[in-house]
Amino acid sequence: MTVIAIPEGSLFGPGNLPYGIFSTADTEPRVGVRVGDSVLDLSRLFDDIVFAEPSLNAFMAQGRARWDEVRAAIQDAITGDLDEDAVFSIDDVTLHLPIEVADYVDFYASENHASNLGRLFRPQNPDPLMPNWKHLPVGYHGRSSTVVTSGVDIVRPCGQRKGPNDEVPVFGPSVRLDIEAEMGFVVGVGSPMGSQIAPDDFADHCFGAVILNDWSARDIQAWEYVPLGPNLGKSFATSISPWVVPLAALEAARIDTPVQDPEPLPYLRGDEKWGLDIDLAVEWNGHLVSRPPYAQMYWSPAQMLAHTSVNGAATRTGDLFGSGTISGVEKDQRGAFIELTWGGAEPVRVGDETRTFLEDGDEIAISATAPGPDGTRIGFGEVRTRILPATGTGI
Amino acid sequence: MTVIAIPEGSLFGPGNLPYGIFSTADTEPRVGVRVGDSVLDLSRLFDDIVFAEPSLNAFMAQGRARWDEVRAAIQDAITGDLDEDAVFSIDDVTLHLPIEVADYVDFYASENHASNLGRLFRPQNPDPLMPNWKHLPVGYHGRSSTVVTSGVDIVRPCGQRKGPNDEVPVFGPSVRLDIEAEMGFVVGVGSPMGSQIAPDDFADHCFGAVILNDWSARDIQAWEYVPLGPNLGKSFATSISPWVVPLAALEAARIDTPVQDPEPLPYLRGDEKWGLDIDLAVEWNGHLVSRPPYAQMYWSPAQMLAHTSVNGAATRTGDLFGSGTISGVEKDQRGAFIELTWGGAEPVRVGDETRTFLEDGDEIAISATAPGPDGTRIGFGEVRTRILPATGTGI
Known part of the structure; x- marks a missing residue:
């Protein structure tokens, strides 16, 4: 014994x-x-x-x-x-990989992240947020077959890109390969087609949470995404941490979300608090470059699940949904390099080097902790990934 | 015996x-x-x-x-x-349901359909097509858990919509419920992460084809889809026919696609013909309202599969991909009611009644046939579905 x-x-x-x-x-x-x-x-x-x-x-x-x-x-x-x-x-x-992934949906629930991307891509607009953003948790379905866990290397994706000065699109390895530091939530008990999950029933359906890195090839994404959203810019890989922290372990981490104004429609309201005081840390080649705070996320995971099912869509055991990039108000709290380097215009120091986007051989480790019972802290472990050079470039 | x-x-x-x-x-x-x-x-x-x-x-x-x-x-x-x-x-x-659906991707491969939607939604643009449209088969991931087969009734989805005259979004049953008449293709043999499928290897991976109806709540979709694409406007249901016609049965139906100009990038080129001479028929409450011709589709299913995997995304047994709405050049060949009724402005006759979008109790049947060997024709059967009234409206 x-x-x-x-x-x-x-x-x-x-x-x-x-x-x-x-x-x-x-x-x-x-x-x-x-x-x-x-x-x-x-x-x-x-x-x-x-x-x-x-x-x-x-x-x-x-x-x-x-x-x-x-x-x-x-x-x-x-x-x-x-x-x-x-x-x-x-x-x-x-x-x-801890779960067999059924449907994978990724949201966009950080106001700071959505606002930063709005300022970067639509600088002419007075409001960086789209009109729908504060009314519903915007999300899209991603690829389940490429969800992998920590330690699985990612091959740099190839694809079409078209820069502002290119006459026609070119094919090749992505030159703007990025991370998105997120939390992921795992559905344990699903709901049948034609039914809805209320936000206050979240804990009956959600089993637990993982760290999630939604790899993003910004150049592929920028060219393909109108009008049906991201596809190959994201579908090559999504990495999650190997440990699923049960929702029951997150009691001490539960907080209110930021004030939601305008008040959401009734199906997105609940009495239970499902904001989460989780602190993430992003290391690039062993150097801390960002500390995204989940506490600042606008939409709660309970609202995300309620939204997913409000049209009667079935949910299943193994469904995974990501929060979207977690970015705080401070620059060193941004969870994607496109924000951290302001579209590549402001390189960041990574030890003795500088970086805009990921280079071959780079290693990213995202870790997270949260308050636990009795003043302790609990950990989510980490999701650690190395970037391998592209293959299939000669197609 | x-x-x-x-x-x-x-x-x-x-x-x-x-x-x-x-x-x-x-x-x-x-x-x-x-x-x-x-x-x-x-x-x-x-x-x-x-x-x-x-x-x-x-x-x-x-x-x-x-x-x-x-x-x-x-x-x-x-x-x-x-x-x-x-x-x-x-x-x-x-x-x-004939297959256990792994990842479901829906494309947008009809030039007539994409052009009609461009004219409807962006009438100010001189070119109804988006700049990327003729360079890649645009597509997005849909929800696998809600793929059902013929005979499964569909509950009208609820969700947020915001009309041009609404100050704020309202919640309720969709009032612009539509079909998309498509063909779906089923992957039999997948490909590992980090590898690519060439268009000429299509028949080694694709097992066969089905009729697919990509139900679409146009009002929900219009409000939610910027910038990450369709989500709840589509995720409530996708219907496929129960018979999977093997690719080997489609030899006599193989034709060239329309001329692709500009020439696609090399990874989308092949020597094999994978245009398909399939004729669809859409019946609304028993009345024929459209005959969409697959032969006019711009992108072939072989190109769709090559595109899906060119970034190294894994494919799996049970992956399903839809062609996108099939619309011919003629009005009575349009495969979605938003096109057929020009956004609801031109109601169609359905027997003794008129319709713009679907009403509760309506029944849609989509069937398809193609040339078979020795001058015969082969059938895909049909996908037949009835619309039930919304539930969960009082949330």
């Missing part, structure tokens, strides 16, 4: 307990929970086949009462002796 | 053989092939567990050589005696 020692100040104490999918040299991918610097194998702790699955989906589909029950049982179990075959060092495991 | 009698002039002769998922009162959903007015149970004809699955995905994933082998074996089998337990009358079976 063994006891899990949780280091002082660990971001993975008993108030966190994020779920993920792990494997070792000897075991297939299965469900684990992170405790301190250990991973606890839930397929050994509980007699339930959902924990032997290679994704969290079957467990998530069991619903909120079961999520609460399992969380309480884990909190109880880790105070005592554990089967040593059920406990692994975080250094000895491989982490996998 | 029994013999399948194929009626003279049947659209489901041995040159067609579309695949679908069917069940009877006594049997679970499984793979069948339509022959004349019969459905042949492939789980009884072949000793392969893929045919006992409730979707075509496992069979589709086996690849083109296997698709050819099975097609030849069916063509051989139906000339002789068959186990009578393997043959059902089309009237005795229930048809189901």
Whole structure:
């Protein structure tokens, strides 16, 4: 038998307990929970086949009462002796994509981000926001097949771009490859076609949250996106962190959103607070370049889910939705390099070098923490990705 | 033993053989092939567990050589005696959604449709097409969870809309509910992240084609779509026909696309012809209102798939992509009511009534046929849908 020692100040104490999918040299991918610097194998702790699955989906589909029950049982179990075959060092495991992604939707919920992009792309407009922006959480469907987790390198995408001085579009590797630092939310229990989810029912449907990096090829996106929105500028990759922090771990992080004026339509109103006081950090080649504050996000994830389903669209276990780039009011809180470098006009220092957009070999790590119970902090871990050179350039 | 009698002039002769998922009162959903007015149970004809699955995905994933082998074996089998337990009358079976949809992308490949919408929405522009339109097949990701098949009623969606004279957006049932008559293409064999599919490799990846109705709430769409494209105006439902016509059945339908000028970039060029001479028919409450000709589509499905993957995006078994509304040059060839009624300004006759957009209780049936081998014609069947009144209006 063994006891899990949780280091002082660990971001993975008993108030966190994020779920993920792990494997070792000897075991297939299965469900684990992170405790301190250990991973606890839930397929050994509980007699339930959902924990032997290679994704969290079957467990998530069991619903909120079961999520609460399992969380309480884990909190109880880790105070005592554990089967040593059920406990692994975080250094000895491989982490996998935690969910089988059903539909992936990405929103645009930061007023600072939307305003910055408006100022960059439509400087002639007096209001940088589009007329619909404060009435609904604007979003679009992204590509589920290219959601990957931390540690999966991203190949620089190729595509069409057409600069202001180009007569015709040219084909080649993106020269304006960017990040979007976001949080992602995972649906555990879906809703049937023809029904709606109210904002106050969010916790019955949303299982938890991850860090999300919505890779964006700004040059491809700029040429393609009228009138149907982003497609190949985004569809090549979206990275999420391997640990899904359950909503129950975020109780102390729940805050009001900023004041929403005009008041949203009734279907977007609720009594529950679903603003979230999550602090992100973006490292570029090991150097901190931005600290996006989720607390400043205009639309809450509960509003995003309510909006997604208000037309009767079904939601499913494994649906993933991103918040959109998180940007604070300060320059060093901007969650995309197009904002941080003001469209490339103001390079940023990255250690001894300067950067506008991503170069081959660059590595981005986005991490996040939030208030936990009793004055502690909890961590989301990180999503870390390296950029590989383009392939297929000779097509 | 029994013999399948194929009626003279049947659209489901041995040159067609579309695949679908069917069940009877006594049997679970499984793979069948339509022959004349019969459905042949492939789980009884072949000793392969893929045919006992409730979707075509496992069979589709086996690849083109296997698709050819099975097609030849069916063509051989139906000339002789068959186990009578393997043959059902089309009237005795229930048809189901034929595929488990992975990613769903919808394109915008009809020059007539894109030009008509440009003239309607941007009458001040000298060129109704956007600058990118003739350089790439414009498309966006749609919602996979709401793809349904023929016979599934659609609940009128609710959402925000804001008319030109509204001070603020209002919430309620869509008052401009429309169809988009399209063809859909199903990926059988995907491609890994970081790789590209060339147009001439289309037949190694695409399993077959269906009729697709991309339901569109024009009022919701008009308010929400800037700048990230359609979301709730489309995500409530997409209907496809239950029979997937294999690409091999479309040999006689293959034609050149219209001349593409300017010449597309090399990754969109190929030697194989993938224009398709498919004739659609749209019936509104039983009255023929449009005959959209797929032959006039500017971009081929092979180009759509090449474009989807040129940035290295993975494709998967079960990916579905729609052509976008099919509209011919003539008014009675327009595949969406917003074009057919010119934004609602020119109502159409529907039997003894007139219509602009869809009313509750209306029924739409889209059918399609194409040239088959030896002067025959083949059918895609139909996708038939009724509009139910909105729910959730009191939110």
